[in-house]
Amino acid sequence: MNDKLIIIGASGHGKVIADIAVKNGYHDIVFLDDNETIKTCAGYPVVGKTSDAISLYGDKIVAIGDARIRKEIQSKLSNVVTLIHPQAMISRRVEIGMGSVVMAGAVINSDTSIGKGVIVNTGSSIDHDCWIGDFSHISVGAHVAGTVSIGNSSWIGAGATVINNVNICGECMIGAGTVVINNIEESGTYIGVPARRIEK
Ligand SMILES: CC(C)(COP(=O)(O)OP(=O)(O)OC[C@H]1O[C@@H](n2cnc3c(N)ncnc32)[C@H](O)[C@@H]1OP(=O)(O)O)[C@@H](O)C(=O)NCCC(=O)NCCS
Structure with a gap:
């Protein structure tokens, strides 16, 4: 682990990641963002643009909510880290892929697999025996029961519930409270309730 963490995306999500980074021992935190008007985030400097991430030295994490952009940026980077809040409760039998973040108060139970770049x-x-795609x-306060599979780049909205033994394919947006x-x-x-598809 480096002492320095580069967070790509100076957003609210980035701020939360910065707090987790401090709790994981990072002392030197900087942000990158393509919006040149943002000079600081959570008290840390914005030192350049997203494209600078490749050449800068340090551990890296992408703090961008849009899955397509998160994937595109992360796939070009090395030294991508996984960050877990010390107050998350994670079974010893859970795998978590690189570039994923687990926030405070999250619970992940036994034999669940979390992919790359997951939030x-x-x-x-997320209960036992789940598979969560890259x-x-x-989202905040969402609950995924046991033996659920969620495909790549799907977004489970705030407070949504997924009952046990359900498969959700990739690139789905599950609305808040669904x-x-x-x-x-x-x-x-x-x-x-129950979930129904809307045309978007
Ligand atoms: C589902 C969602 C993506 C739809 O957003 P949108 O494409 O902008 O859709 P709209 O706001 O135009 O709403 C379309 C219709 O669906 C309804 N609707 C939207 N979200 C809904 C939800 N979560 N539950 C029930 N109905 C919902 C709207 O009331 C509207 O109904 P109407 O056509 O009868 O007026 C969005 O509302 C949502 O739930 N996002 C989740 C955000 C979230 O959880 N963030 C957490 C960050 S950690």
Whole structure:
């Protein structure tokens, strides 16, 4: 581990990651962002643009909510780290891929696999035997029950619930508060209780 962490994306999400980084022992934190008007984030300097990430020395993490952009940037980088808040509760039998972040209060139970570049956000839970695909996002307060599979780049919205033994394909947006009770086999946006697809 380097002492220096470069966070790509000077956003609210980036601020939360900076706090986790401090708790993981990073002392020298800088941000990169393509918006030149942003000079600082959470008290740390914005020292350049996203494209500078390749040449800068230090550990790196992409703090951008959009899965497509997160994937595109992360795939070009080396020294990408995984950050876990010390108050997250994670079973010893969980695998977490590079570039993923696990926020405070999240719970991940036994035999679950978390891919690369995944966001397991504040106070969310992922129960036993789940498979969470690369660049997915489990939003604040969302709950995923046991033996659930979520495809790459899918986003489970704030406070959504996915019942046990359900498969959700890749590139789905599950709206805030949605309850998923059946498999979802077609990419798209789903809302409501139970979840239904809306045209977007
Ligand atoms: C589902 C979502 C992506 C749709 O956003 P959108 O494409 O901008 O859709 P709109 O706001 O135009 O809403 C379209 C319709 O769906 C309804 N709708 C939108 N989100 C809904 C939700 N989560 N639950 C129930 N209905 C919802 C709207 O009321 C609207 O209904 P109407 O056509 O009858 O007026 C968004 O509302 C959402 O839930 N995002 C989740 C954000 C989140 O969880 N962030 C967490 C960050 S950690």
